[in-house]
Amino acid sequence: QVKVVESGGGAVEVGGSLTLSCRISGYTYSSYCVAWFRQVPGKEREAVASIDSAGVGYVNRTTYTESAKGRFTISADSAKGIIYLELNSLRLEDTAMYYCATDRLTIGKDRHLGRGAIPPASDFNFWGQGTQVTVSS
Numbered sequence: 001q002v003k004v005v006e007s008g009g010g011a012v013e014v015g016g017s018l019t020l021s022c023r024i025s026g027y028t029y030s031s032y033c034v035a036w037f038r039q040v041p042g043k044e045r046e047a048v049a050s051i052d053s054a055g056v057g058y059v060n061r062t063t064y065t066e067s068a069k070g071r072f073t074i075s076a077d078s079a080k081g082i083i084y085l086e087l088n089s090l091r092l093e094d095t096a097m098y099y100c101a102t103d104r105l106t107i108g109k110d111r112h113l114g115r116g117a118i119p120p121a122s123d124f125n126f127w128g129q130g131t132q133v134t135v136s137s
Contacts, residue, residue, distance in 0.1 A: 001026045002126040003024070004024055004100050004101070006098065007021050008020040009098060010133070011135075012135055013136055014135055014136070016090050017088045018086075019085070019086045020036070020084065020085040020086075020131055023082050024081045024083065024102055025081060029104045032053050032103075033051075033052040033053070033119065035048075035101050036074065036083075037101060039096055039097050040097070045099065045121045046065070048064075048065055049073075049074040050113070051076055051083060052109070061113065065118065071087070071088050071090075072086060083102075087133065091135060092135050092136070094135050095134050095135045097130040097131070098132075099127055103125050106123070108123060
């Protein structure tokens with residue numbers, strides 16, 4: 001059984017930084033795609049960044065949304081089964097519940113990623129409970 005657990009959220013001021021962690025256990029598929037999404041009440045869940053196993057050599061492929069590029073960094077510690085999302089230069093609009101999701105790297109997901117886009121939330125079956133990030137002025 002795949003289990004996904006996020007941690008690392010908290011309250012920071014504008015311009016501050018946080019590092020979120022996503023611990024994944026029980027995952028036995030040979031390919032993977034892990035994505036961070038975020039959601040505020042009343043709005044749809046939106047993608048932030050993803051990392052998948054289709055990279056060249058031992059380097060994972062990473063993908064970011066425009067709002068995350070240059071500020072957020074996604075990385076993986078495969079030995080520990082942890083995916084990190086480093087959040088820098090945080091803005092008020094980054095306030096949200098951040099969710100980690102994972103699933104196999106399917107042809108459908110690869111089509112999105114090949115165009116530089118993160119697959120939609122509906123493409124992922126395994127989710128964590130979320131960790132809250134609150135940015136204040």
